[in-house]
Amino acid sequence: xxxxxxxxxxxxxxxxxxxxxxxxxxxxxxxxxxxxxxxxxxxxxxxxxxxxxxxxxxxxxxxxxxxxxxxxxxxxxxxxxxxxxxxxxxxxxxxxxxxxxxxxxxxxxxxxxxxxxxxxxxxxxxxxxxxxxxxxxxxxxxxxxxxxxxxxxxxxxxxxxxxxxxxxxxxxxxxxxxxxxxxxxxxxxxxxxxxxxxxxxxxxxxxxxxxxxxxxxxxxxxxxxxxxxxxxxxxxxxx
Amino acid sequence: xxxxxxxxxxxxxxxxxxxxxxxxxxxxxxxxxxxxxxxxxxxxxxxxxxxxxxxxxxxxxxxxxxxxxxxxxxxxxxxxxxxxxxxxxxxxxxxxxxxxxxxxxxxxxxxxxxxxxxxxxxxxxxxxxxxxxxxxxxxxxxxxxxxxxxxxxxxxxxxxxxxxxxxxxxxxxxxxxxxxxxxxxxxxxxxxxxxxxxxxxxxxxxxxxxxxxxxxxxxxxxxxxxxxxxxxxxxxxxxxxxxxxxxxxxxxxxxxxxxxxxxxxxxxxxxxxxxxxxxxxxxxxxxxxxxxxxxxxxxxxxxxxxxxxxxxxxxxxxxxxxxxxxxxxxxxxxxxxxxxxxxxxxxxxxxxxxxxxxxxxxxxxxxxxxxxxxxxxxxxxxxxxxxxxxxxxxxxxx
Ligand SMILES: Nc1ncnc2c1ncn2[C@@H]1O[C@H](COP(=O)(O)OP(=O)(O)OP(=O)(O)O)[C@@H](O)[C@H]1O
Ligand SMILES: [Mg+2]
Numbered sequence: 226x227x228x229x230x231x232x233x234x235x236x237x238x239x240x241x242x243x244x245x246x247x248x249x250x251x252x253x254x255x256x257x258x259x260x261x262x263x264x265x266x267x268x269x270x271x272x273x274x275x276x277x278x279x280x281x282x283x284x285x286x287x288x289x290x291x292x293x294x295x296x297x298x299x300x301x302x303x304x305x306x307x308x309x310x311x312x313x314x315x316x317x318x319x320x321x322x323x324x325x326x327x328x329x330x331x332x333x334x335x336x337x338x339x340x341x342x343x344x345x346x347x348x349x350x351x352x353x354x355x356x357x358x359x360x361x362x363x364x365x366x367x368x369x370x371x372x373x374x375x376x377x378x379x380x381x382x383x384x385x386x387x388x389x390x391x392x393x394x395x396x397x398x399x400x401x402x403x404x405x406x407x408x409x410x411x412x413x414x415x416x417x418x419x420x421x422x423x424x425x426x427x428x429x430x431x432x433x434x435x436x437x438x439x440x441x442x443x444x445x446x447x448x449x450x451x452x453x454x455x456x457x458x459x460x461x462x463x464x
Numbered sequence: 465x466x467x468x469x470x471x472x473x474x475x476x477x478x479x480x481x482x483x484x485x486x487x488x489x490x491x492x493x494x495x496x497x498x499x500x501x502x503x504x505x506x507x508x509x510x511x512x513x514x515x516x517x518x519x520x521x522x523x524x525x526x527x528x529x530x531x532x533x534x535x536x537x538x539x540x541x542x543x544x545x546x547x548x549x550x551x552x553x554x555x556x557x558x559x560x561x562x563x564x565x566x567x568x569x570x571x572x573x574x575x576x577x578x579x580x581x582x583x584x585x586x587x588x589x590x591x592x593x594x595x596x597x598x599x600x601x602x603x604x605x606x607x608x609x610x611x612x613x614x615x616x617x618x619x620x621x622x623x624x625x626x627x628x629x630x631x632x633x634x635x636x637x638x639x640x641x642x643x644x645x646x647x648x649x650x651x652x653x654x655x656x657x658x659x660x661x662x663x664x665x666x667x668x669x670x671x672x673x674x675x676x677x678x679x680x681x682x683x684x685x686x687x688x689x690x691x692x693x694x695x696x697x698x699x700x701x702x703x704x705x706x707x708x709x710x711x712x713x714x715x716x717x718x719x720x721x722x723x724x725x726x727x728x729x730x731x732x733x734x735x736x737x738x739x740x741x742x743x744x745x746x747x748x749x750x751x752x753x754x755x756x757x758x759x760x761x762x763x764x765x766x767x768x769x770x771x772x773x774x775x776x777x778x779x780x781x782x783x784x785x786x787x788x789x790x791x792x793x794x795x796x797x798x799x800x801x802x803x804x805x806x807x808x809x810x811x812x813x814x815x816x817x818x819x820x821x822x823x824x825x826x827x828x829x830x831x832x833x834x835x836x837x838x839x840x841x842x843x844x845x846x847x848x849x850x851x852x853x854x855x856x857x858x859x860x861x862x
Contacts, residue, residue: 312774312775322480331772383776
């Protein structure tokens with residue numbers, strides 16, 4: 226369970242304070258499938274990065290399964306990222322000189338998993354996303370959709386409980402995008418907490434619930450089925 | 465993350481940028497190679513000289529005419545220069561601590577027996593030379609005690625073989641410079657020592673040699689003394705004694721074997737140090753290369769670093785990875801330099817077998833360790849930069 230209380234992330238730029246996140250209060254259940262929407266610059270990525278322990282809040286509290294995360298040392302945050310959290314990025318972020326398999330192994334490498342086990346688990350993860358045949362290809366030899374599937378395999382190979390996806394279909398065509406979304410749905414079915422940042426209402430509607438951000442604040446919470454468009458959601462937001 | 469995995473990861477990253485990486489390790493390689501070559505030359509030369517000197521007795525010193533250390537040219541500044549006479553040599557016998565005196569005169573002469581003859585070095589000396597120079601005899605005995613003139617000769621093994629191809633030379637007569645000399649001893653084969661062929665010589669009493677060559681003065685006097693600690697004392701006594709005999713002037717030079725070795729060692733040491741410094745400079749250049757390459761690499765791989773952080777690498781892990789890269793890069797250079805240096809010395813000793821080369825395992829290890837440490841130090845700045853990157857910004861980097 227993710228509990229955010231008065232959570233803020235501010236940047237000071239040239240004497241001016243930017244409130245990327247401004248006093249967020251929110252609770253995300255374990256196993257929830259959540260979509261985060263909002264205009265560009267509203268703080269969606271920042272929220273995801275804080276939840277993913279990649280960024281630290283400037284103030285406020287972030288409790289992950291009851292444990293305060295905000296004050297943890299780098300070393301402990303790194304362990305949380307390795308074991309509890311999986312990331313999927315819009316830009317895939319596969320290391321070009323490594324094969325898909327080696328890319329999937331990375332998290333386990335940092336966690337000190339033995340080599341044989343690493344290999345086995347990476348192969349299994351790639352097979353689960355339908356990429357078994359492509360394991361020994363480098364990212365340059367893969368299509369966008371294939372790259373994102375490899376990235377998803379990498380995100381879940383450590384069996385995290387939270388999967389964070391920032392615009393996972395932003396760089397993909399319709400068909401590849403759909404395949405990726407189906408994978409995310411399946412992972413949610415298996416019990417993962419899935420949080421997807423998206424501009425696409427079609428993507429958001431696959432979630433259970435939608436958070437709408439504006440200027441670093443949550444301006445609306447709604448069941449995904451009620452979402453029609455971002456503008457409409459924003460129009461109905463509390464001012 | 466296990467050390468093995470760290471090294472593997474770093475190695476893979478380096479192999480991804482072979483060309484650029486090679487640019488930086490070549491500097492390191494040259495540094496290490498030059499150190500390896502030079503230390504093996506220096507060590508070889510030192511060993512060679514020590515071995516050669518070891519073939520003579522210890523606690524030796526040499527008196528030669530003329531003063532090389534003073535500014536004035538002997539014989540020009542005032543009065544006559546006294547040369548070293550046989551009497552000068554014998555006068556030293558009474559100095560306490562001195563165990564042997566070899567007054568030496570040498571010259572080239574044709575030594576003949578019957579139809580056979582051979583032009584060799586004829587060395588006039590005394591019986592004491594036998595011990596001082598560790599001359600061993602295969603037959604007969606060395607020159608008699610004292611400095612008296614006598615028509616006697618001791619032959620080097622090669623000379624004896626040439627003049628008496630089928631057997632015993634002892635008791636036979638040879639002719640040299642108008643003298644008829646009886647062979648009283650034959651030396652055992654010994655070979656060359658410090659460029660002097662001990663086997664192709666004839667030893668004769670010093671007084672006889674002076675006559676043969678029509679000389680008044682000795683070329684040098686070799687002196688042996690009983691204990692190394694006596695060196696200073698003996699040197700002082702000889703100086704006083706000879707100065708007295710030379711009207712109070714010190715127109716001769718005294719060099720102890722120890723001083724010679726010391727001087728040689730100093731020259732060699734300075735040379736080695738100089739080249740080691742050159743090697744050091746090239747190591748430094750290599751280190752700057754490693755630093756630069758890695759610095760650029762951190763800039764280019766910013767996204768990769770951000771990704772690694774997102775996948776759970778701590779700042780410490782990033783630091784370790786880049787330090788490992790720097791160390792491996794530098795050690796690759798070190799290894800290449802080591803192989804290159806050893807190849808050079810091997811090739812050199814193959815081309816010039818007489819060249820005294822002694823590549824040392826210790827130096828090689830030290831060279832490798834040095835390159836590793838150089839790399840580690842060169843890697844600190846880039847590694848710290850990489851570790852200090854903000855993960856979010858790193859991921860967003862272009
Ligand atoms: N490093 C930074 N320094 C200064 N301001 C920043 C920094 N990172 C983010 N911001 C600001 O914080 C705000 C929120 O940024 P964020 O990236 O979370 O937006 P977003 O909702 O993900 O936008 P988009 O849909 O374009 O990805 C923006 O105004 C952005 O300019
Ligand atoms: Mg964003």
